[in-house]
Amino acid sequence: MIVVKVGGSVGIDYDLLCDDVAALWQEGQKLILIHGGSAETTRLAEALGHPPKFVTSPSGYTSRFTDRQTIEIFAMVYCGKMNKGIVERLQRRGVNAVGLSGLDGRLFEGKHKNSVRMVEEGKVKLLRGDYTGTVEKVNMHLLQLLLDNGYLPVLTPPGSSFEGVAVNVDGDRAAAAVAVAVKAEALLLLSNVPGLLRDFPNEASLIPEIPADRVEEYLEFAQDRMKKKVLGAAEAVQGGVRRVILGDARMAQPVRRALAGRGTVVS
Amino acid sequence: MIVVKVGGSVGIDYDLLCDDVAALWQEGQKLILIHGGSAETTRLAEALGHPPKFVTSPSGYTSRFTDRQTIEIFAMVYCGKMNKGIVERLQRRGVNAVGLSGLDGRLFEGKHKNSVRMVEEGKVKLLRGDYTGTVEKVNMHLLQLLLDNGYLPVLTPPGSSFEGVAVNVDGDRAAAAVAVAVKAEALLLLSNVPGLLRDFPNEASLIPEIPADRVEEYLEFAQDRMKKKVLGAAEAVQGGVRRVILGDARMAQPVRRALAGRGTVVS
Numbered sequence: 001m002i003v004v005k006v007g008g009s010v011g012i013d014y015d016l017l018c019d020d021v022a023a024l025w026q027e028g029q030k031l032i033l034i035h036g037g038s039a040e041t042t043r044l045a046e047a048l049g050h051p052p053k054f055v056t057s058p059s060g061y062t063s064r065f066t067d068r069q070t071i072e073i074f075a076m077v078y079c080g081k082m083n084k085g086i087v088e089r090l091q092r093r094g095v096n097a098v099g100l101s102g103l104d105g106r107l108f109e110g111k112h113k114n115s116v117r118m119v120e121e122g123k124v125k126l127l128r129g130d131y132t133g134t135v136e137k138v139n140m141h142l143l144q145l146l147l148d149n150g151y152l153p154v155l156t157p158p159g160s161s162f163e164g165v166a167v168n169v170d171g172d173r174a175a176a177a178v179a180v181a182v183k184a185e186a187l188l189l190l191s192n193v194p195g196l197l198r199d200f201p202n203e204a205s206l207i208p209e210i211p212a213d214r215v216e217e218y219l220e221f222a223q224d225r226m227k228k229k230v231l232g233a234a235e236a237v238q239g240g241v242r243r244v245i246l247g248d249a250r251m252a253q254p255v256r257r258a259l260a261g262r263g264t265v266v267s
Numbered sequence: 268m269i270v271v272k273v274g275g276s277v278g279i280d281y282d283l284l285c286d287d288v289a290a291l292w293q294e295g296q297k298l299i300l301i302h303g304g305s306a307e308t309t310r311l312a313e314a315l316g317h318p319p320k321f322v323t324s325p326s327g328y329t330s331r332f333t334d335r336q337t338i339e340i341f342a343m344v345y346c347g348k349m350n351k352g353i354v355e356r357l358q359r360r361g362v363n364a365v366g367l368s369g370l371d372g373r374l375f376e377g378k379h380k381n382s383v384r385m386v387e388e389g390k391v392k393l394l395r396g397d398y399t400g401t402v403e404k405v406n407m408h409l410l411q412l413l414l415d416n417g418y419l420p421v422l423t424p425p426g427s428s429f430e431g432v433a434v435n436v437d438g439d440r441a442a443a444a445v446a447v448a449v450k451a452e453a454l455l456l457l458s459n460v461p462g463l464l465r466d467f468p469n470e471a472s473l474i475p476e477i478p479a480d481r482v483e484e485y486l487e488f489a490q491d492r493m494k495k496k497v498l499g500a501a502e503a504v505q506g507g508v509r510r511v512i513l514g515d516a517r518m519a520q521p522v523r524r525a526l527a528g529r530g531t532v533v534s
Contacts, residue, residue, distance in 0.1 A: 044343075047315055072348055076311075079366075080347025081339055084425070084433060087370050091431030098371045098409070099346075103354050105365045105418055142365070145416060151372055151409070158351070164358030166351060 001030045003184045004255055005175035007191035007225075008036030008078075012249045014086060017190070020255045022093035025152055032143070032182065033097075034155045034175045037074075037082040038064075038225070045073050055118035055127065062224050063132065065116060066168040071131040071158060074168060075101070078156045086154050098146055099154040102135070103166055105142035108159030108174050110134035112167050133159050133167030135174045138181035172225075172232035180239030187236045188258040189229045190249035195264030196221055196230060210266045212237035233266040243267045268297045270451045271522055272442035274458035274492075275303030275345075279516040281353060284457070287522045289360035292419055298522075299410070299449065300364075301422045301442045304341075304349040305331075305492070312340050322385035322394060329491050330399065332383060333435040338398040338425060341435060342368070345423045353421050365413055366421040369402070370433055372409035375426030375441050377401035379434050400426050400434030402441045405448035439492075439499035447506030454503045455525040456496045457516035462531030463488055463497060477533045479504035500533040510534045 006017055021033060041064075045052050050073065053065040066074065083099040090097035102108025115128045146153050155178065159169035172189055179187035199205035200223045210218050215234040222230045226246075233244035244266040247258030257263075273284055288300060308331075312319050317340065320332040333341065350366040357364035369375025382395045413420050422445065426436035439456055446454035466472035467490045477485050482501040489497045493513075500511035511533040514525030524530070 072352075075351045076343040076347035078347070079351050080343035080345070084342045084346050084368055084370055085339075087368075088427075088431065088433045091370060091373060091427055093431075096372055098367065100365065100367075100371075101351055101354075103351055103358060103366070105363055106358060141416070142418070145412060149408070149412060160355075160358055164355065164361075166355045 001032070001182050001184045002186045002188065002259070003032050003034065003175055003179040003182065004188045005034040005172060005190065006036070006249050007171070008038040008040060008082065009192040010039050011192035013251070014089060016252050017249055017254055018086065018089035018093060020253045022090055022095045024255060025095050030147065032153050032155065032178060033086065034171060034178060035082055035086055036171045037078040037156070040081060041074050041077040044077055045070065048073060055116055058117055058119055058124050061227055063116070064168060065127060066131045067129050068131060071166050071168060075158060075166065078158070083154060083156045090152060090154070095152050096150060097154050098151045099156070101156050102159030102169060102174065105139050106160045106164070107139045107142060107155060108135040108157070108169055108177070109139065109162060110136040110159060110169065112161035112163065112165055131165070131167050133161050133169050135159055135169050135177040138177050140181050143182065170228050172229045173235065176232035176236040176239070179236045179241045184241050185243070186259065187233070187241050187244045188247055188255060189232065189244065190247045190254050190258060191229070192250055193226070194248045195246040196226060207264050210264060212266055215266065237266055268299070268449050268451045269453045269455065269526070270299045270301065270442055270446040270449065271455045272301040272439060272457065273303070273516050274438070275305040275307060275349065276459040277306050278459035280518070281356060283519050284516055284521055285353065285356035285360060287520045289357055289362045291522060292362050297414065299420050299422065299445060300353065301438060301445065302349055302353055303438045304345040304423070307348060308341050308344040311344055312337065315340060322383055325384055325386055325391050328494055330383070331435060332394060333398045334396050335398060338433050338435060342425060342433065345425070350421060350423045357419060357421070362419050363417060364421050365418045366423070368423050369426030369436060369441065372406050373427045373431070374406045374409060374422060375402040375424070375436055375444070376406065376429060377403040377426055377436065379428035379430065379432055398432070398434050400428050400436050402426055402436050402444040405444050407448050410449065437495050439496045440502065443499040443503040443506070446503045446508045451508050452510070453526065454500070454508050454511045455514055455522060456499065456511065457514045457521050457525060458496070459517055460493070461515045462513040463493060474531050477531060479533055482533065504533055
């Protein structure tokens with residue numbers, strides 16, 4: 001079993017991704033696909049006159065401030081456009097895909113954090129009304145049911161709080177939680193860069209390998225969303241996943257390439 | 268087993284609906300929920316500068332002309348906002364709901380009609396590039412799997428063509444197909460009117476009963492979308508569903524009220 005997470009950034013080629021996923025699935029490779037939708041969410045939020053607000057935490061992580069209107073826009077893009085777009089691509093390629101969010105059957109369950117600490121003009125502030133959460137539990141029952149019956153699960157945030165409220169959860173860390181729960185041999189975190197770059201955005205500065213016990217040292221090279229990928233990678237390895245590969249989803253055979261070690265391998 | 272279809276028109280109260288559905292489910296009533304999203308789709312399409320185009324067929328049925336951009340907007344509203352909104356309401360009420368579109372596991376499968384005959388200025392024209400389809404087959408395997416394992420399925424268009432392409436299918440007729448496939452005792456078609464009205468929009472002119480073999484005679488009273496409900500009702504009864512009730516979803520206990528015969532009963 002492998003878990004493939006594909007991001008939602010500009011430049012990712014979902015047709016090529018689905019070509020590769022469908023071919024692997026048809027060769028008998030069991031897999032679970034998880035996707036993002038960040039760039040489209042920003043585009044839709046702007047078109048609807050509710051532009052996104054990104055906040056930076058005191059420890060340097062950037063995330064989307066998710067008020068109630070934003071979580072609805074988020075659900076439209078992630079669960080509507082992106083999820084069904086990928087399910088459709090797989091169905092057209094003969095794969096019986098089933099798309100689910102973390103709300104469905106409470107696939108991703110965790111805590112609702114309704115306020116976020118942010119740094120603004122050098123000061124730490126508390127922002128309330130946030131619909132953000134963590135993934136503490138993966139509902140394996142539903143996932144296993146689908147896998148045992150030949151369906152390819154295509155998963156997406158949002159997740160569910162323990163109270164059943166839709167919360168924005170980080171897709172990379174959700175993928176790490178899924179990979180640990182299903183005891184995946186590998187977790188692939190694919191995006192629009194070749195992996196972790198020592199000198200971002202110079203793609204020649206790719207870091208080919210990171211020992212899982214030294215992830216902390218490498219966090220300094222990670223920009224923005226890459227920080228969460230590195231963190232997710234570390235969580236997965238600590239949870240028993242043997243290999244995590246940060247790979248490139250802008251080209252043909254992104255899954256096979258990553259499995260072959262192209263990208264940044266965390267192990 | 269009962270199948271409840273709730274429309275997507277203005278005035279429908281989804282909180283009251285989910286109160287009723289959750290209470291019935293917790294009393295042991297097996298059910299499948301199907302929903303629409305028409306009004307929200309029109310609103311989003313207008314906000315995104317791609318206003319809807321409605322066409323009237325030579326036989327007098329009005330439907331949405333669904334080009335590729337429209338089917339993506341449609342998926343955002345139906346599968347994103349509406350579907351996850353209902354799943355969230357049910358999860359908050361303690362019901363383990365799972366939301367799926369007709370694309371997922373090809374739940375609703377049928378023919379893709381890529382052109383539509385329309386009447387414009389008294390002439391019949393052919394409009395191409397339509398992503399509309401029918402529901403000829405319901406994937407009972409996936410549906411049964413969820414029901415047998417305690418999940419409440421929340422279903423929505425679009426459907427899947429036989430080629431795996433997302434197509435706009437009529438929600439009422441999809442609900443009728445599901446009701447026939449699961450051998451439901453009753454199909455409830457709930458919307459923002461009390462049922463079929465002899466003198467639309469006078470709500471006092473409710474037609475309380477229609478014999479299924481005389482549906483044709485009653486079609487003349489049906490306005491716009493109500494025509495497809497009456498047609499869906501007839502299809503369900505012909506397929507073996509004993510009772511179809513056209514009921515009101517603007518008030519408390521809409522499911523119990525319809526089950527008690529409030530509305531227009533087709534049998």
